[in-house]
Amino acid sequence: MASATSRPLEYLEGLPGTTFYKLYQQPSTALAIFRRMLPDLAKCFVMALLYLKDPLPTADLEIWVNTESKKQRDNALSILGRLHILSTTLTGEKTRAYMVTNPFASSLRQALMGAEDSHSFGVFSQGPGETQTSIADLDEYARRQWEGVMGYMVGTSAFGGQRDMVNLSKGVKQLLQAGHLVEIRGTRVDITKDGFGFVLQDVNTQVWNILILYVESAEAIGMDSVEVLSFLFLLSSLELGASYEKKHLTSNQLRTLTDLADFGIVYQEDPDAPCFYPTRLATTLTSDSSALSNPVTGSLTGPASQSSGSGSGFIIIETNYRLYAYTSSPLQISLISLFTNLKYRFPNLVTGKITRQSVRRAIEMGITADQIISYLLSHAHPQLRKHNAGHGTSNVKGVQASVLPPTVTDQIRLWQLERDRLRATAGFLFKDFTSLAEYSAPCQYAAEIGVLVWKSEKKRMFFVTRHEQVAAFLRSQKGGGK
Amino acid sequence: MNSVDASEHYELGATAPSLLTVIIDTNPHAWALLEDSLPLSKAVANILVFINAHLACNYANEVAVVASHSQKAAWLYPSQNAPSPSADQDGDVTMNGNTTPQTNKYRPFRIVEEQVTRNLKDLIDSTTGDDLRSNMSTMLAGALTLALSNINRRTIAWAEEHGGANLEDAAAEAGGGGGGGAGGVAAAPNRYSASNEDERLQSRILIVSVSGSTDSAHQYIPVMNSIFACQRLHIPIDVCKLSGDAVFLQQASDATKGVYMALSEPRGLLQYLMMAFLPDQRSRRHLVLPTRVDVDFRAACFCHRRVVDVGFVCSICLSIFCEPPPGGDCMTCGTHLDVGDYHVRPALLPRKKKKKKRVNGASGAGTPMSTPTPGT
Numbered sequence: 001m002a003s004a005t006s007r008p009l010e011y012l013e014g015l016p017g018t019t020f021y022k023l024y025q026q027p028s029t030a031l032a033i034f035r036r037m038l039p040d041l042a043k044c045f046v047m048a049l050l051y052l053k054d055p056l057p058t059a060d061l062e063i064w065v066n067t068e069s070k071k072q073r074d075n076a077l078s079i080l081g082r083l084h085i086l087s088t089t090l091t092g093e094k095t096r097a098y099m100v101t102n103p104f105a106s107s108l109r110q111a112l113m114g115a116e117d118s119h120s121f122g123v124f125s126q127g128p129g130e131t132q133t134s135i136a137d138l139d140e141y142a143r144r145q146w147e148g149v150m151g152y153m154v155g156t157s158a159f160g161g162q163r164d165m166v167n168l169s170k171g172v173k174q175l176l177q178a179g180h181l182v183e184i185r186g187t188r189v190d191i192t193k194d195g196f197g198f199v200l201q202d203v204n205t206q207v208w209n210i211l212i213l214y215v216e217s218a219e220a221i222g223m224d225s226v227e228v229l230s231f232l233f234l235l236s237s238l239e240l241g242a243s244y245e246k247k248h249l250t251s252n253q254l255r256t257l258t259d260l261a262d263f264g265i266v267y268q269e270d271p272d273a274p275c276f277y278p279t280r281l282a283t284t285l286t287s288d289s290s291a292l293s294n295p296v297t298g299s300l301t302g303p304a305s306q307s308s309g310s311g312s313g314f315i316i317i318e319t320n321y322r323l324y325a326y327t328s329s330p331l332q333i334s335l336i337s338l339f340t341n342l343k344y345r346f347p348n349l350v351t352g353k354i355t356r357q358s359v360r361r362a363i364e365m366g367i368t369a370d371q372i373i374s375y376l377l378s379h380a381h382p383q384l385r386k387h388n389a390g391h392g393t394s395n396v397k398g399v400q401a402s403v404l405p406p407t408v409t410d411q412i413r414l415w416q417l418e419r420d421r422l423r424a425t426a427g428f429l430f431k432d433f434t435s436l437a438e439y440s441a442p443c444q445y446a447a448e449i450g451v452l453v454w455k456s457e458k459k460r461m462f463f464v465t466r467h468e469q470v471a472a473f474l475r476s477q478k479g480g481g482k
Numbered sequence: 483m484n485s486v487d488a489s490e491h492y493e494l495g496a497t498a499p500s501l502l503t504v505i506i507d508t509n510p511h512a513w514a515l516l517e518d519s520l521p522l523s524k525a526v527a528n529i530l531v532f533i534n535a536h537l538a539c540n541y542a543n544e545v546a547v548v549a550s551h552s553q554k555a556a557w558l559y560p561s562q563n564a565p566s567p568s569a570d571q572d573g574d575v576t577m578n579g580n581t582t583p584q585t586n587k588y589r590p591f592r593i594v595e596e597q598v599t600r601n602l603k604d605l606i607d608s609t610t611g612d613d614l615r616s617n618m619s620t621m622l623a624g625a626l627t628l629a630l631s632n633i634n635r636r637t638i639a640w641a642e643e644h645g646g647a648n649l650e651d652a653a654a655e656a657g658g659g660g661g662g663g664a665g666g667v668a669a670a671p672n673r674y675s676a677s678n679e680d681e682r683l684q685s686r687i688l689i690v691s692v693s694g695s696t697d698s699a700h701q702y703i704p705v706m707n708s709i710f711a712c713q714r715l716h717i718p719i720d721v722c723k724l725s726g727d728a729v730f731l732q733q734a735s736d737a738t739k740g741v742y743m744a745l746s747e748p749r750g751l752l753q754y755l756m757m758a759f760l761p762d763q764r765s766r767r768h769l770v771l772p773t774r775v776d777v778d779f780r781a782a783c784f785c786h787r788r789v790v791d792v793g794f795v796c797s798i799c800l801s802i803f804c805e806p807p808p809g810g811d812c813m814t815c816g817t818h819l820d821v822g823d824y825h826v827r828p829a830l831l832p833r834k835k836k837k838k839k840r841v842n843g844a845s846g847a848g849t850p851m852s853t854p855t856p857g858t
Contacts, residue, residue: 031588035538040765043539048757050535069768112534114587114595121588239589286541 011212013082020084022226030107032233036286042076055097135241142279145264169262179213193366200375236285243275313381319405321354359415369416428467433460499542500684500762503629508549509620512692520748532755534591548625553613555624558601620693623704633685640683694726702782709734729778736777
């Protein structure tokens with residue numbers, strides 16, 4: 001999903017080059033970034049170039065890609081460039097050539113081939129008094145913690161029945177507040193628009209968003225973001241169900257570990273224990289959201305759906321906008337109620353209808369149609385997937401058969417568009433021209449360079465997105481006139 | 483507003499993981515010839531790095547390695563006796579006692595590496611001199627069959643785990659795949675729609691081949707059957723040819739739209755693998771990959787397993803014979819064939835060149851300009 005990768009990608013792109021240089025020293029970081037952040041084609045490029053002795057001339061790379069796929073190629077190359085993975089150099093014959101930049105290349109090679117002592121992929125704990133924590137326990141812990149965070153944001157207590165309300169640490173609450181996901185007024189917790197968007201995302205995206213928030217806030221309190229980031233990438237390459245030594249970690253990383261334990265991303269028996277366990281939330285960090293293993297989402301949708309066996313989805317939506325959700329989790333029910341008129345509630349099932357009012361209400365709260373649809377999609381019942389995918393209605397190449405009824409998704413979008421009548425464009429207004437001639441020349445110039453948004457000959461005004469070039473044009477006009 | 487147009491909403495870029503099955507031809511005779519340029523150990527090391535690269539590409543990518551040895555085909559990974567790691571799609575493996583604190587390698591990589599090297603060593607140790615003397619070729623057909631059955635199993639398991647979108651399809655295809663392929667045609671257009679292709683576990687087979695073709699001619703029929711099964715299931719067979727030439731493998735990659743490369747410089751194996759064989763089906767759409775233009779389409783006869791250019795074909799069951807079957811009875815279907823001239827090889831008549839009929843019936847002297855185009 002585009003939204004799934006964009007947030008961490010955006011954050012990483014914003015980092016300065018020296019940060020990348022430091023980050024890429026670790027093989028686990030190189031591997032995680034390679035795996036998570038790059039599109040398919042970019043991965044092919046990197047791998048093809050990785051073991052080449054000499055840089056690959058740009059022309060050769062262009063020949064390698066189909067002419068119809070130019071867009072994908074440019075996209076891949078631009079992402080690689082922005083992440084400082086690929087750089088262009090000049091070869092001896094003065095041709096431009098691509099090569100994989102060095103700390104990244106050597107780290108990725110190390111990751112693939114194994115290398116000297118770097119402890120980049122964690123150190124197994126093998127203490128004598130090792131109590132094995134089972135994967136099921138870890139899943140349960142992760143589920144409880146993560147659902148606790150979500151529940152805190154949505155305020156599930158209003159729905160009652162939250163038996164094991166998790167005591168969230170102060171750090172978690174502060175982080176949520178700092179990320180503008182919730183606003184705390186006195187004792188009351190109000191979820192913000194961003195927060196609504198957040199809770200409707202799939203788990204993998206949520207974890208990434210939280211982690212990025214965490215890294216940002218870590219910088220604010222003086223922790224080295226590189227250290228925290230590379231630790232996160234290290235976590236993502238650990239193995240579920242195994243315990244790892246703590247003693248190789250730095251003090252900052254230990255601190256991070258404690259904070260992450262509150263979210264259920266790692267587990268430790270007590271803060272002073274010599275080892276820690278990564279949970280599924282951590283080990284699936286580098287997976288695609290669509291390929292995210294079902295146990296995470298499955299276990300996160302509550303115990304009721306866990307018993308239903310394979311498949312994580314529990315929502316069935318019909319073409320007549322009726323929605324059936326096989327869940328008893330108060331969190332999921334309250335999420336669904338954000339954009340649905342709920343009608344009946346049974347021990348393991350709630351039913352409702354998506355209506356214009358309910359969707360508008362959600363949109364007024366700041367939830368977007370895309371968020372609703374992606375929530376429905378990621379929680380679609382296996383039966384729904386099977387049924388609709390089997391029909392394969394679309395014969396357009398590259399277009400997915402829709403799991404959700406297209407009528408419903410389109411209508412949700414249309415309901416959103418009903419509200420989107422205004423669009424704001426930031427820019428600059430040019431006005432007070434003395435003559436029509438004085439007005440029309442810069443206006444035409446602005447149209448030519450493609451920055452013109454709006455113009456009115458009668459009022460002698462025009463509106464542009466960028467003013468620098470137009471101002472320069474005006475100046476040159478004036479200079480010429482004098 | 484085209485943002486409301488239904489077709490634009492579903493650019494999810496669903497990234498189904500891919501399952502790579504590597505078939506390593508471990509025929510000792512053929513590797514002995516390559517000893518100077520690329521010994522087996524080095525080749526395996528290269529292949530392992532390539533496998534790691536494949537696993538690195540996607541969290542859920544899977545891999546399977548089969549050895550096509552001289553007397554049998556054997557699993558190298560996942561091995562049957564050890565707890566099968568591919569059963570868990572997370573790549574989570576139960577720690578089987580050996581807690582060697584080697585942590586400089588991503589764990590899934592290490593597990594594959596350890597199993598492959600251990601199983602390969604076992605396989606080579608178990609090979610006796612008698613095996614080598616009695617058999618000069620490689621068990622490609624068996625290896626392909628093993629690979630296909632594993633792919634089938636994983637495809638079904640994967641579809642089950644992920645909403646079961648293609649469960650019936652996968653099962654139905656697999657059921658009809660090995661057979662003649664009758665019956666499956668009716669439902670085909672729906673089944674092979676582009677969207678389903680994307681959602682399924684993307685499987686492909688890579689054959690690292692060293693043996694020559696004439697050695698494997700006796701397996702012609704099973705090999706071709708496997709190739710057709712792959713063709714039906716849309717599994718590309720990539721062929722990386724280190725030495726010798728293999729008629730059937732060229733046909734395999736040609737029929738399944740796979741990549742065929744005969745390496746001129748076997749020492750550069752890793753780079754060839756990384757560049758040409760790593761991209762999965764999705765990326766291949768965007769790339770220009772090496773294929774063979776002049777595919778050798780020769781077949782092996784059913785009677786003596788000879789590779790023939792011109793032969794006799796049973797008009798009933800299309801069996802191929804290098805010479806008229808004894809008594810004129812087809813050895814496959816038993817039909818009595820009325821072969822006119824026994825023991826005479828069919829003469830290849832040069833095709834008569836059709837002369838274009840002149841409409842105006844003019845003699846050769848007529849200028850081309852004067853010829854009116856017919857039908858206008």
